[in-house]
Amino acid sequence: MNSTFLDKLPIDAGYILIGLLVLVVILFILVFYLMANVRQRNRDIRRLLSGTTAADLEEIILNRFADIDAVKNNSKRLTKEHKEMQEHLAICINKIGLMKYDAFEGMGGNLSFALALLNSENNGVVLNCMHSREGCFAYAKEIIRGEAYVALSEEEKEAIERAKTVEEEIAEILE
Numbered sequence: 155m156n157s158t159f160l161d162k163l164p165i166d167a168g169y170i171l172i173g174l175l176v177l178v179v180i181l182f183i184l185v186f187y188l189m190a191n192v193r194q195r196n197r198d199i200r201r202l203l204s205g206t207t208a209a210d211l212e213e214i215i216l217n218r219f220a221d222i223d224a225v226k227n228n229s230k231r232l233t234k235e236h237k238e239m240q241e242h243l244a245i246c247i248n249k250i251g252l253m254k255y256d257a258f259e260g261m262g263g264n265l266s267f268a269l270a271l272l273n274s275e276n277n278g279v280v281l282n283c284m285h286s287r288e289g290c291f292a293y294a295k296e297i298i299r300g301e302a303y304v305a306l307s308e309e310e311k312e313a314i315e316r317a318k319t320v321e322e323e324i325a326e327i328l329e
Contacts, residue, residue, distance in 0.1 A: 251317030257284035276300035
């Protein structure tokens, strides 16, 4: 075979032929890989659509949308209930401070106590029960925003401070 083009090339024609054969083999491998990939995708599609028609798929999609709407409505209801519970809990007693002490000389045993009962806004009451040999005397004083409008004993003040710091102590324990 006489070819003037091949004679002018500085590379032997055999090398060119070998290079082209290698390229053809690589292209065949690539074609087989792509065909296998297409077969796998076709199997996946058949499995997805097996036994279903367009109407079935439409029904499935509509059911999913209905489920999503139900979840959305449930979420709204739960959010509303959560807000109501938070409002209710804000007025409930959730802070308690107790201070035990001896009200009178020579009594011993710390039988007297001051008990502060506060809500999350530090509103509530402080109860002071003083035990003596003659009996037990109980006093209640209203607390508004952590302050009383009547004179407080040191024990009552300490009970209120303990109640106010309950949230901080719980937060420290949880950390």
